[in-house]
Amino acid sequence: MMSYYQRILQLSVVEKLCWHFKPHGLYVFNYHRIGDENDTAFDPHLFSCTQEHFKEQLEFYKNNFEVINIETLNSLIHSNKKINKRLALITFDDGYLDNYLHAYPLLKAANLPACFFIATDFIDQQKVPWWDEIAWLLKNNELHQEFIKKWQLPNGFQTLDSREQIYLLLKKVKSDTKTTMEEKLIQIRMDLNIDERQVMPKEQLFMDWDMVREVSANGITIGSHTCSHRILSHLEEQEQTFEILQSKQKLETQLNGQPVRSFAYPVGGETSYNKSSTKCLEEFEYQMAFTFLPGINTRLNKNRFTLKRFAISDNCNVETLKSSLCLHFIKETLSASTE
Template sequence: MWPMIPKGIYCFNYHRIGDENASIFDPNVFSCTAKQFEQHVQFYNKNFIVISIEQLIDKIERNLPIDNKYALITFDDGYIDNYDIAYPILKKYQTPAAFYVATNYLDTPHIPWWDEIAWIIRHTNNTQIKFENWSETVDISSGSITEKVRNILRVIKQDKERTMVDKITELSKICQCEMPDELRKTPLFISWKQAKEMSDNGMHIGSHTMSHTILSHLPPQEQLKEISQSKAIIEQHLSKEVTSIAYPVGGHSAFTETTRQLAQQANYKVAFSFVPGIITSFNSQERFQLKRLPVDGNCKVSQLKNIIVKNT
């Protein structure tokens, strides 16, 4: 079947690059190793026309047809390995990519909620987890740490009844296990200086909101604040207009029609979801919920091909 794939924009999404076994936090956010990432970049350059966000926006604004197979490389969250590992590889192959940062995470040490939850799951002696308001009990008695963390995160993300801070407090209590304060100083994310260097060298920096809160869980006013203030903060640091946003978490239930309208109102030109698929049209609705292809689980090029074929 390969490489008989349709014309379209194939937007690949990464989180972390590196060795998931060396991490004390969430293994699920590791997309692939450095070596695998270099092979991915070679693969994209051989089989696609790799475009930047600026070229994507140009296509949309000039109403150009999607007349070829294009690849767009994106990273969510702005982990430090994006700068240390991915950026040098992208530079080596002169390949553009976009990095979506949560502005609260830069320059101030911060452990995001999914990493803290993963740390708790790694250290608890519990075999089952259930919050009072959950109908489901999550069994963590067997399986890999990757699976256990994935299962608990799935249920925690669905629970809209309280804030993430409250959910972590509750989880720590149930698990009788709290992440030590000194771990909060772990430098996990890029700095503004590094973001500026990447931006000045052809990489696109976009918004992933300020706090990485799931937007659909917030009232419209607070969504707007997350969407528009993050834009202003990045623009101030980079002296460049921020034209794109990637919704945190990004699945169907992580944003709403209001979210899309607010992104447009805040003067973004495009917005990315994390709904899997390829981009084949730019109508006004699609433009603010562009689909992406998730790259995860120590992804080899052969698996990347499977992801592509499965989604076309």
Template structure:
């Protein structure tokens, strides 16, 4: 006869991971990735970039400390330089985009638990006042009265009649990212005209500023580059890519008087950067570069160092759900 747990697992999928299975997980570098900490329901901007609340983030930190050897930048670089096989599960905590909540919510909790994380910042956003293109797209969709949206050159319109606003925003963003014909600025300009939305609120920046980032770096956090303007690098010419990678690195180094060795590719999917991008990252002086591809890094070598995989923490996950997510990725390794 099937146990209750087995029946539940059959009906609803695996909701928990047994201790025995968890302990058998592979050695490797498990890179957990966050965007915003907070409650998406109270934001006027893109709800899809909220990872979890502060309370959940603190539970995650306890979990990482208990179940992994949490490494900082220099420990990860030593692991890379050692050229030895990875023998146990390591965790690296990363944040993309450099939102103000990285400073307000994540940083105090990391300090409280004596942990370090890597914050990948977009240098044009950290100067204050500027909105990220995906946040402006979300703002425009939220205020758009149309039942469908279509830039002139798009083959298909995006249907906005669905009741789920988060889903509608995601669909428009998907079309936005897939469109290589125009730059982000040009597409935004077209969308502003079509949506007839009110002007964006101008006062407070959504991003951490240099004073705050300096305070974080001085307290042991790492500030990495997420480029100058968060473009999809694969859509740019080699020269434009080099400028995004090089200038952002130099700018952060000048602001913080620290060497910058880590990069996260904007959007980070397989089609968002190329082998040439990886080569350029290396030439620009980065030692490690992170994608947004889901997975566990069982090796850390010169070859793998420029397309490292990450585990996206989103959707307000509990520790149990996070374990399920990690084990699903782990099972992929065996296939």
């Protein structure tokens, strides 16, 4: 069933007017992977769109925004001036290999800057991250009723397609603050009765350091996404310090001293970071940090450690992206008018 806002947008004239009067500010568009989600043995939700749709979206950004880089954003933050135009920033999280193979050539051809946020533990390693391991385990094992009950998954979980199953279990794992990610992975393996001989296929999922250096030299700013991609708010302050500082130092060493000023919170929801996180970022001279919450950034200096981003997902095309932005404008306008 369509929402109230979607019914409004069925009127094409409304969408045209909405888009014409789109607010000034910084629009940050965030991606994870580029390619076909049906071709992966791991988490399909990480695929933002295909190469074809990404190419179209880059043209869309060029035609509707002034696309800026992190250095320009840093200057805007410290100038503390009101934004009187529509700016766009393109970002990628994690550091997957397809960022180099598919996204980078298209960005370069379009002559557009971007920022790649790198989880350093995975670079140059044949290492499967925790979310992809969970996806692989669900895809390759029988899900019995005891497992579903223990993880408090909904009735009918077994009848859902693997994409929905992965989404629901990952949501449960991300919300659990009582145990570490390593402990949760061990528990999932035990609860699925995994044979110790059953191993995931070895595959280079992430870029190597030569690739990171190459993109850095050609219009891509490198930012930190921690070392291990653990959720910061689940960690003690000392562990947060390690993740935030060590990832920065590793990146700056590999980039021959080039300063790393930007950061993206793993998972990025409202509860994925806390005051200890932002305090640590400021202490180690990061200039900005990005969430995974949707919105247009207008007060850059005040909110520099909680910058919002629009997630690109489900292989959306330009028209779908445009409509989703218009929906956001309408919701924000109506919300503000009722306050």
